[in-house]
Amino acid sequence: MPAALFSSPAAAGALAASSWRCRLGVGGDRLLDTTAQAISIEGRRLSFSVASKHSAALPILKDCSLRVPAGQLWMLLGLNGCGKSTLLKVLAGLLKPTEGTLRVNKPKSFVFQNPDHQVVMPTVEADVAFGLGKFHLTPDEVKSRVSVALDAVGMLKYSQRPIQTLSGGQKQRVAIAGALAEACKVLLLDELTTFLDEYDQLGVIKAVKNCVSSNGEVAALWVTHRLEELKYADGAFYMEDGRIVTHGDVPSIIDFLKQKQANYIEHFNL
Amino acid sequence: MTATSLPLLLQRWPATTSPITTLKHFQRLSWKHSNSRVLLIAPTSIWTIAAQRRRAPARCCSSAAKDGDGEAPSWTAWIPRSFSLERVLKLISGATSSPIGQFIESPRTFLHSIDPRVKMVWLIALVVLPARSHIYMRIGLVLYLSFLSVLVLPARVWMDQLGRVAFLAGILFIMLGFGSDSVPPAVQLRTPPPSMIGLPDIPKSLAGYSYMIMKLGPFQLTRKGLSVASTSACLTFTIFQSASLCLTTTTPEQLASALWWFMYPLSFVGVSVDEVILTLLLSLRFINLVFDEVRNTALGIVARRICWQKLTFLETLDVFVMYVRRIFKNIFNHAEQISKAMIARGFRGDSSTHKIYLLSNSTFGLLDFVSLLCLLGLFGAAVLSERALI
Numbered sequence: 001m002p003a004a005l006f007s008s009p010a011a012a013g014a015l016a017a018s019s020w021r022c023r024l025g026v027g028g029d030r031l032l033d034t035t036a037q038a039i040s041i042e043g044r045r046l047s048f049s050v051a052s053k054h055s056a057a058l059p060i061l062k063d064c065s066l067r068v069p070a071g072q073l074w075m076l077l078g079l080n081g082c083g084k085s086t087l088l089k090v091l092a093g094l095l096k097p098t099e100g101t102l103r104v105n106k107p108k109s110f111v112f113q114n115p116d117h118q119v120v121m122p123t124v125e126a127d128v129a130f131g132l133g134k135f136h137l138t139p140d141e142v143k144s145r146v147s148v149a150l151d152a153v154g155m156l157k158y159s160q161r162p163i164q165t166l167s168g169g170q171k172q173r174v175a176i177a178g179a180l181a182e183a184c185k186v187l188l189l190d191e192l193t194t195f196l197d198e199y200d201q202l203g204v205i206k207a208v209k210n211c212v213s214s215n216g217e218v219a220a221l222w223v224t225h226r227l228e229e230l231k232y233a234d235g236a237f238y239m240e241d242g243r244i245v246t247h248g249d250v251p252s253i254i255d256f257l258k259q260k261q262a263n264y265i266e267h268f269n270l
Numbered sequence: 271m272t273a274t275s276l277p278l279l280l281q282r283w284p285a286t287t288s289p290i291t292t293l294k295h296f297q298r299l300s301w302k303h304s305n306s307r308v309l310l311i312a313p314t315s316i317w318t319i320a321a322q323r324r325r326a327p328a329r330c331c332s333s334a335a336k337d338g339d340g341e342a343p344s345w346t347a348w349i350p351r352s353f354s355l356e357r358v359l360k361l362i363s364g365a366t367s368s369p370i371g372q373f374i375e376s377p378r379t380f381l382h383s384i385d386p387r388v389k390m391v392w393l394i395a396l397v398v399l400p401a402r403s404h405i406y407m408r409i410g411l412v413l414y415l416s417f418l419s420v421l422v423l424p425a426r427v428w429m430d431q432l433g434r435v436a437f438l439a440g441i442l443f444i445m446l447g448f449g450s451d452s453v454p455p456a457v458q459l460r461t462p463p464p465s466m467i468g469l470p471d472i473p474k475s476l477a478g479y480s481y482m483i484m485k486l487g488p489f490q491l492t493r494k495g496l497s498v499a500s501t502s503a504c505l506t507f508t509i510f511q512s513a514s515l516c517l518t519t520t521t522p523e524q525l526a527s528a529l530w531w532f533m534y535p536l537s538f539v540g541v542s543v544d545e546v547i548l549t550l551l552l553s554l555r556f557i558n559l560v561f562d563e564v565r566n567t568a569l570g571i572v573a574r575r576i577c578w579q580k581l582t583f584l585e586t587l588d589v590f591v592m593y594v595r596r597i598f599k600n601i602f603n604h605a606e607q608i609s610k611a612m613i614a615r616g617f618r619g620d621s622s623t624h625k626i627y628l629l630s631n632s633t634f635g636l637l638d639f640v641s642l643l644c645l646l647g648l649f650g651a652a653v654l655s656e657r658a659l660i
Contacts, residue, residue: 094613110614110615112607117604119555120608126627130627133625142627142629160375163558164558
């Protein structure tokens with residue numbers, strides 16, 4: 001049973017006024033008070049817009065509020081184009097929100113959807129070690145971290161392989177190893193398992209889950225379309241048209257999705 | 271199978287094949303097509319006419335160059351008749367994703383264990399030596415590199431590498447050997463013969479010396495031509511093959527660390543060595559992305575099964591321009607995404623604050639010492655050969 005996401009509406013203040021309104025009443029009764037729990041990711045009323053061709057602001061994110069406690073893995077669900085990746089980039093600091101406030105624990109790590117965008121060095125171990133350049137580590141410590149991270153994603157035997165000889169799934173695992181090696185407090189993961197088969201998918205999600213639950217300090221936000229991964233999560237957000245329309249623990253999200261499916265079938269008389 | 275492809279199939283059948291046999295072949299080959307029955311009952315005479323019609327344009331093209339007796343010269347067969355963008359794109363899309371000379375992790379050989387700094391010294395030596403040594407030394411270097419390649423690389427790799435490099439070196443040897451002295455340059459100084467200026471003629475060599483080695487029609491192989499050709503061909507061979515050997519047995523990080531070691535003194539005069547090394551590593555990664563992008567974009571066009579025969583020249587050109595534009599757009603997009611990824615991974619644009627860990631276990635050992643001794647021996651042999659063998 002996951003710990004709760006939001007604090008009580010009274011304590012949340014303005015945050016509650018926005019996000020509670022969006023929840024559509026799903027899972028609200030399951031939310032517990034977590035004022036005592038450390039929050040790793042917190043966004044309040046986040047909005048993000050881009051300028052369209054006609055100089056008008058095109059909203060991508062609308063009034064999104066979320067919190068992810070430390071030591072938990074949360075998933076971000078939603079249809080294509082609903083703004084999941086944009087929200088993740090805003091949380092990573094790659095995009096500046098138009099409105100709202102944001103607090104994410106550091107160090108944080110971001111894994112892109114396309115591994116070719118993430119992997120920057122020509123060989124496996126050099127790429128995993130790249131992110132460690134910002135820390136002042138000894139070479140032995142770097143080697144140790146790289147080995148442990150590669151082992152966690154089952155890529156230790158490929159440590160000296162050139163990146164271009166790897167498959168898409170293997171590149172994705174290298175990208176994940178790079179994030180794991182940094183031992184960050186926050187992991188922001190954008191559709192990690194898109195290129196992976198079922199076996200690798202399970203290995204990667206277990207590696208992330210272990211990382212999150214090992215010391216209770218790491219929080220992970222995982223964007224996915226694979227609903228079977230929900231069983232490894234502590235909770236989930238569901239987005240539609242740039243808004244977080246609901247959030248809660250896994251059973252409440254599954255109920256919500258089943259309800260949506262039923263409505264869809266009823267709408268089309270299938 | 272379409273109606274237009276039938277004549278092409280017919281061409282594969284020998285003239286003696288009976289219609290029944292042909293039909294059997296067709297039944298076996300055309301099982302996938304929904305209209306196969308219609309195609310099978312068509313009289314064979316129509317197929318033959320259709321085949322002749324299809325072959326007619328090709329004949330017209332060749333008839334322009336042939337003489338009156340109706341027989342086309344054999345060299346016309348060498349002219350590519352259907353050069354098309356489609357064929358080029360298919361070739362590109364089918365190319366390997368691995369660049370030439372990429373690192374081969376296994377089988378691990380003694381060359382993998384040699385320090386990358388020693389390998390770089392060897393590389394420089396193999397560039398200098400063919401240019402400054404006797405022809406026997408050059409041939410010896412070529413044989414040595416060939417033997418080393420066979421010994422170290424997997425059979426599939428060395429056969430491919432040596433084949434390409436030997437072909438290139440061979441072409442250079444023939445062109446320079448027969449071309450350097452065969453046609454006198456227009457600005458060559460024309461010295462009058464000794465009889466006209468009253469000087470005694472140069473005595474002929476008693477030891478059988480001859481400047482000209484071989485004559486082949488208008489071409490002649492002289493000593494000067496042989497020297498130029500052997501130097502160029504050997505230099506080409508040693509540069510390409512030694513670089514391939516080095517790349518296949520050394521990781522990019524090892525090479526970068528060796529380069530960093532050699533360049534480090536330059537940092538005292540203000541050269542940003544770290545930035546140079548990081549740029550090198552990023553370039554090595556980006557080259558593969560460019561290759562991938564060129565291949566994938568070509569594959570995307572080929573997969574759309576464009577009917578190229580129906581396109582005009584301008585339309586074909588338009589597709590090609592679109593292809594090039596898409597490649598550049600995707601490459602710039604890749605560059606932007608990689609820069610974002612670098613920022614997300616903590617890089618802030620300063621190579622001195624973001625340390626690049628090159629995890630190469632290169633330590634100077636006994637093998638490296640022996641290797642350097644061999645290199646010194648090679649230098650000594652080159653100097654001796656230059657003085658002893660004239």
